[in-house]
Amino acid sequence: MIRLFKVKEKQKELAENANGGVPIKKQTAGELRLHKDISELNLPKSCAISFPNGKDDLMNFEVSIRPDEGYYFGGTFLFSFQVSPIYPHEAPKVKCKTKVYHPNIDLEGNVCLNILREDWKPVLNINTIIYGLYHLFTEPNYEDPLNHDAAAVLRDNPKMFESNVRRAMAGYHVLINPTRAANRETGLIKQQWLSSWCWQAMCFI
Amino acid sequence: MADAAPPSKSRDLDKLLLRPGNLVGPSFEPGVQLRDDLQEYAKVLVVGAGGLGCELLKDLALSGFKNLEVIDMDRIEVTNLNRQFLFRLEDVGKPKAEVAAKRVMERVSGVNIVPHFCRIEDKDIEFYSDFNIIALGLDSIEARSYINAVACSFLEYDSDDNPREETMKPMVDGGTEGFKGHARVIVPGVTPCFECTIWLFPPQVKFPLCTLAETPRNAAHCIEYAHLIKWDEVHSGKAFDPDNPDHMKWVYDEAVKRAELFGIQGVTYSLTQGVVKNIIPAIASTNAIISAACALETLKIASGCSKTLSNYLTYNGVEGLHTKVTEFVKDKDCLVCGPGVLVELDTTVTLQKFIDMLEEHPKLLMSKASITYRGKNLYMQAPPVLEEMTRSNLSLPLYDLMDKVPKDILHVTGTINKDNKKSSGLRKLRVIFKGIDGVTDMDMAGGA
Numbered sequence: 001m002i003r004l005f006k007v008k009e010k011q012k013e014l015a016e017n018a019n020g021g022v023p024i025k026k027q028t029a030g031e032l033r034l035h036k037d038i039s040e041l042n043l044p045k046s047c048a049i050s051f052p053n054g055k056d057d058l059m060n061f062e063v064s065i066r067p068d069e070g071y072y073f074g075g076t077f078l079f080s081f082q083v084s085p086i087y088p089h090e091a092p093k094v095k096c097k098t099k100v101y102h103p104n105i106d107l108e109g110n111v112c113l114n115i116l117r118e119d120w121k122p123v124l125n126i127n128t129i130i131y132g133l134y135h136l137f138t139e140p141n142y143e144d145p146l147n148h149d150a151a152a153v154l155r156d157n158p159k160m161f162e163s164n165v166r167r168a169m170a171g172y173h174v175l176i177n178p179t180r181a182a183n184r185e186t187g188l189i190k191q192q193w194l195s196s197w198c199w200q201a202m203c204f205i
Numbered sequence: 206m207a208d209a210a211p212p213s214k215s216r217d218l219d220k221l222l223l224r225p226g227n228l229v230g231p232s233f234e235p236g237v238q239l240r241d242d243l244q245e246y247a248k249v250l251v252v253g254a255g256g257l258g259c260e261l262l263k264d265l266a267l268s269g270f271k272n273l274e275v276i277d278m279d280r281i282e283v284t285n286l287n288r289q290f291l292f293r294l295e296d297v298g299k300p301k302a303e304v305a306a307k308r309v310m311e312r313v314s315g316v317n318i319v320p321h322f323c324r325i326e327d328k329d330i331e332f333y334s335d336f337n338i339i340a341l342g343l344d345s346i347e348a349r350s351y352i353n354a355v356a357c358s359f360l361e362y363d364s365d366d367n368p369r370e371e372t373m374k375p376m377v378d379g380g381t382e383g384f385k386g387h388a389r390v391i392v393p394g395v396t397p398c399f400e401c402t403i404w405l406f407p408p409q410v411k412f413p414l415c416t417l418a419e420t421p422r423n424a425a426h427c428i429e430y431a432h433l434i435k436w437d438e439v440h441s442g443k444a445f446d447p448d449n450p451d452h453m454k455w456v457y458d459e460a461v462k463r464a465e466l467f468g469i470q471g472v473t474y475s476l477t478q479g480v481v482k483n484i485i486p487a488i489a490s491t492n493a494i495i496s497a498a499c500a501l502e503t504l505k506i507a508s509g510c511s512k513t514l515s516n517y518l519t520y521n522g523v524e525g526l527h528t529k530v531t532e533f534v535k536d537k538d539c540l541v542c543g544p545g546v547l548v549e550l551d552t553t554v555t556l557q558k559f560i561d562m563l564e565e566h567p568k569l570l571m572s573k574a575s576i577t578y579r580g581k582n583l584y585m586q587a588p589p590v591l592e593e594m595t596r597s598n599l600s601l602p603l604y605d606l607m608d609k610v611p612k613d614i615l616h617v618t619g620t621i622n623k624d625n626k627k628s629s630g631l632r633k634l635r636v637i638f639k640g641i642d643g644v645t646d647m648d649m650a651g652g653a
Binding site for chain 2: 001002003004005006007008009027028029030031032033035036038039040041042043048049050051054055056058084085086089090091104106107108109110111112114117118120121122144145146148
């Protein structure tokens, strides 16, 4: 291609002023695929999506889920999505922004949903993930616990689990736990704290 | 002929460049002129000055290239020194690109290497346009994907959807993982681009979060627990930085505690780095072999002295040696390197009219189209919140929405109705506005 290089070198001097169609912003293949996913979203009434950075940033968005049945009926749970430029090679990073008493969601908002990690496939899409999240609320699963305590209660005493969820949902937004920072030091205390948190939530009702 | 040529420093190079051959490239013209032109006109960018990058710079300089530039955002670390042979202990902390350029220039006379100590995204498109060939010595999919998108953005097609040779920006990509490696040639428009074959990369191993939280079984589980769960719990809001040694040490210490709790062996600091940063130990000889293959391909593309690799070489030195060349094929609908569908429009056409036209266009037959242009969403069919935000664009001329450029690339998503079957599709369009000065001329110039 050396002849071409030579020709180009000479053309460059002539054409310094005539650069019309030089692209400025590159859209990654990931952004394009996400554009497709978003424009094809077909969400149930109980799920809503919003774009905090406006219409041109699809890579960061939020989804709120209001389960219309099950233990979590009546609650609203907000999730943040962060999509990488190499989407769909890599799954979006999803966090739960609402503090929730749930066997598969921990108090930091980490979500244990298989398709977000070990079972992610590029054929899956944003719609699938949102349905997966919705499913977590209609059918919480004690076999994949992130919140160990909640999982044990769900397994051993569904009635109590139900009332714990009710109490937590009524109290989570006013919950302030001053001992929390101190308890963080050891992982073991976390579970005790969780029980006290439920108890506190109950007091607020 | 070869005897008459004045001897050069590189006797072996002369054998390739001064003599005719049977396996040469299509436009190969052996001779002193070629050797001189190669030195004068070929400009090669080396992306990455790490394990592969050091080797590449040295190999290219010794292969007769005189105009090289290298870009890398990293500084030299102690752990680089075993294989990144251009660096010395006293260089630790200095920018890799600068030291690498300096060392090669000291050893190979006549070569000029310009270092760039910055991120690849920091450079504008003109920077990349200046090079004839881009050689990649990278370790991430993201960076490859970015450079690929940049290189493919220079590619133009004529009105018959044939790629125009003078707009092709060839890339040579190397990659290594331990004893395994690959070298590939990407000529946008001719060979598959990086995005056509992104499925070649195996998915990253990700452990289920609940395993990390509940039932860790190995050292990696303990490390990932500290990295993904414990970090957030303790440092609420503060992002983990894998390049910060204090952060890494913290994760290591937590992982050790967790491993003790569950009676698990094998958590070490280097394993922690490996798991968190997804690092597989690099082997110097693999880098040397892969880089040699890449440098040779670069020389072949530039000079035509031999047919180029078509198009993907894999090397495996785990047990004995296995190497194989596979010819992958282009994805004709590739959004990055494909021609896209050519659409000619009047400057008065509104976005709504344009969307209606897509439905009738024989190559598209796309209904309910959503349109995106260089990261701006011009119209979104769904979800309702975005539809509402973009609805007002429908009555505006597309020409105005595209900042009055005479021609550019658009992407559309919608339902494709072909043979009475509906499927969803994402398509690239080459939009040309009629009657804008310069457009026709530019096309003709390209064909000549």
